[in-house]
Amino acid sequence: MMAPAIDYTIAGLAIFFFGVWCFLWSFHIVAIIYGKYKLYRKIPAVLPDSLPGVSILKPLTGVDAHLYDNLETYFVLNYPTYELLFCIQDESDPAQMVVRSLIEKYPKVDARILQGGKKVGINPKINNMMSGYEVCKYDLFMISDCNIKMKPDTLLDMVLHLKDDVGEIHQIPFTCDREDRLGFSSILEKVYFGTVHAKQYLFLNALGVNCTTGMSSMMRKNVLEEAGGLKAFAKYLAEDYFIAQAFLDRGWKVQISSFPALQNAGTGSVSGFQNRLVRWGKLRFAMCPANRIMEPFSDCLVNGINGAWSAAVLFNISGLAFFFVHLLTWFLLDYLIFLIMQNGPMTFSKFEFVVAWMFREITSIFILLKAEVSTVVQWRAKKFRLRYGGVVEEMREGPKQFVL
Numbered sequence: 001m002m003a004p005a006i007d008y009t010i011a012g013l014a015i016f017f018f019g020v021w022c023f024l025w026s027f028h029i030v031a032i033i034y035g036k037y038k039l040y041r042k043i044p045a046v047l048p049d050s051l052p053g054v055s056i057l058k059p060l061t062g063v064d065a066h067l068y069d070n071l072e073t074y075f076v077l078n079y080p081t082y083e084l085l086f087c088i089q090d091e092s093d094p095a096q097m098v099v100r101s102l103i104e105k106y107p108k109v110d111a112r113i114l115q116g117g118k119k120v121g122i123n124p125k126i127n128n129m130m131s132g133y134e135v136c137k138y139d140l141f142m143i144s145d146c147n148i149k150m151k152p153d154t155l156l157d158m159v160l161h162l163k164d165d166v167g168e169i170h171q172i173p174f175t176c177d178r179e180d181r182l183g184f185s186s187i188l189e190k191v192y193f194g195t196v197h198a199k200q201y202l203f204l205n206a207l208g209v210n211c212t213t214g215m216s217s218m219m220r221k222n223v224l225e226e227a228g229g230l231k232a233f234a235k236y237l238a239e240d241y242f243i244a245q246a247f248l249d250r251g252w253k254v255q256i257s258s259f260p261a262l263q264n265a266g267t268g269s270v271s272g273f274q275n276r277l278v279r280w281g282k283l284r285f286a287m288c289p290a291n292r293i294m295e296p297f298s299d300c301l302v303n304g305i306n307g308a309w310s311a312a313v314l315f316n317i318s319g320l321a322f323f324f325v326h327l328l329t330w331f332l333l334d335y336l337i338f339l340i341m342q343n344g345p346m347t348f349s350k351f352e353f354v355v356a357w358m359f360r361e362i363t364s365i366f367i368l369l370k371a372e373v374s375t376v377v378q379w380r381a382k383k384f385r386l387r388y389g390g391v392v393e394e395m396r397e398g399p400k401q402f403v404l
């Protein structure tokens with residue numbers, strides 16, 4: 001009596017895992033088609049008669065080797081009307097000197113420094129940006145992290161994507177081609193953002209599922225005000241996701257623009273990069289608990305093992321051979337997505353790509369497991385504890401904590 005029951009259970013599990021395995025290939029296919037269609041589109045030759053003004057908020061914390069070059073790209077944008085609002089929390093922050101020298105160099109650009117921020121909640125990025133947000137001249141505003149480098153046409157491209165029914169436009173995260181190569185960590189970062197991250201981001205955006213990362217996003221201030229303004233999101237660390245959700249809930253579309261966001265931080269290490277991914281994983285798991293299960297199962301190696309086992313059970317074929325064909329095909333499709341994201345020659349060798357890809361795939365499950373086991377998040381100098389749903393508490397040094 002027992003044996004058939006076990007057989008049915010195993011067959012049922014094998015059908016389930018094989019179904020998941022098949023479904024996960026749709027991520028690659030959709031991402032490749034959507035990425036090819038959506039990214040790097042030419043700016044139209046004929047522009048609208050008038051373009052809206054944009055307030056660009058730049059929350060700054062400290063200086064790194066690329067800050068000057070990154071910020072300078074905002075002073076030479078190919079766009080008629082915009083203001084730059086550099087938000088600096090700490091008055092002794094050396095970032096002020098960098099911004100001041102750029103303001104002196106480009107006196108015609110409408111730019112100023114806002115110091116001190118405003119404590120409206122827990123999220124330190126929002127607290128920092130509040131002083132700029134409150135004085136925005138224009139109804140369109142952009143949040144742009146300190147490590148982003150702009151191309152001259154990026155702002156124009158984003159505004160042109162903001163059709164009447166679109167409330168927020170965000171750039172898909174990627175990295176710029178580093179001239180001063182920071183070693184393996186910069187290759188790893190580029191391979192991550194150009195493969196697995198791009199695949200998930202493009203797939204979910206193609207389906208209209210919210211997965212907005214807010215390192216470079218532009219939105220309508222009047223709509224955000226209806227949702228309580230920027231301060232309403234200061235109780236979350238993942239303000240980017242919840243802001244986008246507020247737009248979707250009000251019937252607005254949230255879309256990606258043509259050009260990926262070019263991250264260009266001046267510091268980098270493998271452990272720093274992994275810690276950032278663990279922090280992001282914790283944010284996702286707190287606000288979307290189903291991701292705790294879905295993400296590990298969608299991993300290349302885990303999915304390959306599940307696929308190989310189920311194929312062996314269902315079709316009596318070699319699990320090992322199946323696994324290696326899976327791995328090779330997955331790698332080739334990842335490489336294709338990378339080429340779409342890069343849209344030009346690679347700045348490192350194919351061998352380096354293979355090594356970084358393998359390293360990323362092998363370490364991925366450990367990063368996800370690390371994100372599963374703790375709800376304490378370290379972001380820059382501060383520690384936070386995530387609560388179910390994504391609300392966050394700031395942790396003080398020592399045993400006591402306060403909740404805002």
Ligand SMILES: CCCCCCCC/C=C\CCCCCCCC(=O)N[C@@H](CO)[C@H](O)/C=C/CCCCCCCCCCCCC
Nearest residue numbers: 200210211212213214238240241280284288294295297298
């Ligand atoms: C059995 C497997 C089935 C499907 C597996 C789906 C796995 C992928 C799901 C989510 C990964 C999204 C990655 C996007 C980039 C996120 C980067 C990030 O963490 N950024 C944060 C910091 O800026 C930001 O706050 C987070 C934003 C996005 C969170 C997205 C979570 C919701 C995803 C819902 C997935 C539903 C899948 C439905 C499939 C049809």
Ligand SMILES: O=c1ccn([C@@H]2O[C@H](COP(=O)(O)OP(=O)(O)O[C@H]3OC[C@@H](O)[C@H](O)[C@H]3O)[C@@H](O)[C@H]2O)c(=O)[nH]1
Nearest residue numbers: 059060061124125128145146214215237238239240380
């Ligand atoms: O205490 C802080 C921390 C960060 N920030 C600013 O926030 C921006 C992003 O900071 P980091 O580069 O450290 O972090 P990430 O790139 O991981 O941020 C990402 O994850 C968390 C989300 O809330 C962000 O919107 C997203 O960009 C920077 O411009 C930084 O200057 C502050 O203003 N104050």
